[in-house]
Amino acid sequence: MNFTFRGKRISGVLVVVPANERSFVEEMRNFNFPEGRSLKLKEVMGYDKRRIVEPGVCVSDLAVFGLQQLFEQNLLKREEIDALLLVTQTADHFMPATSSLIQGRLGLKQDMLCLDINQACAGFVIGLMQAFMLLEQESVRKVVLINADVLSRKASPKDRNIYPMIGDGASITIVERDTVDSVIHASVKMDGSRASALTIPAGGLRLPSSPETARLEDVGDNNLRAKDHVFMDGSAIFNFVQTEVPPLIKDLLVEAGVPVAAVDFFLCHQPNRFMLEKLADKMKVPHARMPNNVVEHFGNSGSVTIPTVMAYNLRERLLREQLQVCLAGFGGGLAWSAMLLKLGKLAFNNITEYE
Amino acid sequence: MKSVIEILTEIRPEFDFAASGDFIADGMLDSFDMVTLVSALDKNWGISIQGTDIVPENFQNLQTIEALLRKSGAKP
Numbered sequence: 001m002n003f004t005f006r007g008k009r010i011s012g013v014l015v016v017v018p019a020n021e022r023s024f025v026e027e028m029r030n031f032n033f034p035e036g037r038s039l040k041l042k043e044v045m046g047y048d049k050r051r052i053v054e055p056g057v058c059v060s061d062l063a064v065f066g067l068q069q070l071f072e073q074n075l076l077k078r079e080e081i082d083a084l085l086l087v088t089q090t091a092d093h094f095m096p097a098t099s100s101l102i103q104g105r106l107g108l109k110q111d112m113l114c115l116d117i118n119q120a121c122a123g124f125v126i127g128l129m130q131a132f133m134l135l136e137q138e139s140v141r142k143v144v145l146i147n148a149d150v151l152s153r154k155a156s157p158k159d160r161n162i163y164p165m166i167g168d169g170a171s172i173t174i175v176e177r178d179t180v181d182s183v184i185h186a187s188v189k190m191d192g193s194r195a196s197a198l199t200i201p202a203g204g205l206r207l208p209s210s211p212e213t214a215r216l217e218d219v220g221d222n223n224l225r226a227k228d229h230v231f232m233d234g235s236a237i238f239n240f241v242q243t244e245v246p247p248l249i250k251d252l253l254v255e256a257g258v259p260v261a262a263v264d265f266f267l268c269h270q271p272n273r274f275m276l277e278k279l280a281d282k283m284k285v286p287h288a289r290m291p292n293n294v295v296e297h298f299g300n301s302g303s304v305t306i307p308t309v310m311a312y313n314l315r316e317r318l319l320r321e322q323l324q325v326c327l328a329g330f331g332g333g334l335a336w337s338a339m340l341l342k343l344g345k346l347a348f349n350n351i352t353e354y355e
Numbered sequence: 356m357k358s359v360i361e362i363l364t365e366i367r368p369e370f371d372f373a374a375s376g377d378f379i380a381d382g383m384l385d386s387f388d389m390v391t392l393v394s395a396l397d398k399n400w401g402i403s404i405q406g407t408d409i410v411p412e413n414f415q416n417l418q419t420i421e422a423l424l425r426k427s428g429a430k431p
Contacts, residue, residue: 242406
């Protein structure tokens with residue numbers, strides 16, 4: 001489904017990463033797997049360092065930390081926030097909404113909208129789309145989009161399929177109206193019939209957590225995982241991305257009348273280096289124009305990875321100039337999304353550490 | 356330039372790939388090995404095997420891997 005927005009812009013990005021850094025080489029002995037094969041995997045996938053929260057840290061903790069920093073640095077005022085959108089798959093509670101908890105902890109005004117959106121790796125673009133729609137309302141002048149996940153708390157340390165790539169983090173993206181009537185094109189697709197390829201089977205009402213769901217099971221390939229843990233069918237997800245994402249982006253560019261060569265950067269979700277290199281090759285995009293280094297420095301933090309690419313790879317450029325970028329997210333749902341927009345000059349574009 | 360069987364043996368030295376007709380059914384290559392293999396084949400032949408071709412059927416034996424290499428533009 002295609003969307004078009006006019007006169008909207010991202011004005012600032014702050015990414016919050018946990019100070020706790022883990023190393024693949026140190027952790028690989030947790031996997032019941034030969035060291036030599038793990039090291040080959042590290043080289044191909046780009047697994048190296050990643051950031052995960054300490055036990056007990058929740059999504060709202062990361063978000064409140066980042067927003068307080070913006071208030072203290074006078075980059076954002078409490079009273080300016082008309083809507084607070086939180087995209088997460090790892091909410092603090094079933095209820096209330098974590099966005100309401102963030103509002104309460106920060107003492108934000110009552111005359112505003114707080115909304116949780118349950119989306120995974122496609123969630124940065126989907127969150128932006130929601131922000132743009134809200135900005136159509138006269139009463140909404142500034143939207144704070146928070147993308148945050150602490151999925152490491154739901155991943156089995158003995159599951160080589162997913163544990164080495166998981167990162168935690170939050171991003172805070174300020175979205176507002178633009179004085180220039182620029183056009184933003186977006187497209188999103190969903191396929192719930194393939195939802196079981198990326199899921200946490202237990203812990204909801206369908207299969208409540210119990211001693212049984214917490215028990216580690218041998219799930220093949222020397223991996224141990226419980227039903228309380230996140231499960232990913234890696235081959236299915238890989239094939240989904242390679243099959244669905246290139247035509248989504250191609251159709252979006254055709255719709256916008258913008259050739260691939262006119263896009264300065266393709267800022268994609270960051271599952272691993274190999275998948276992104278294959279995606280770039282399929283789309284005939286030079287690897288330098290589709291950065292793939294977030295997973296090796298921070299891990300895969302779901303919908304936070306696209307803002308992390310912006311802040312880690314393009315910090316200075318996006319502060320001083322405007323770039324034509326194509327964003328693309330893909331993952332749980334299954335959902336896949338893309339957006340073509342002019343990005344920059346940003347008021348801030350930083351990464352900060354949560355202690 | 357290395358041969359396919361040399362590359363396979365580097366990835367899983369414990370197996371005799373010449374003696375198997377189905378590497379997948381015989382448990383000699385898992386999905387991560389396929390990724391490692393594709394990366395090595397890409398480098399060795401200066402190609403990029405398409406992501407959509409990374410499916411078990413293309414890695415069953417030496418013949419299917421060599422067919423995949425030809426399809427991907429590898430020059431013998």
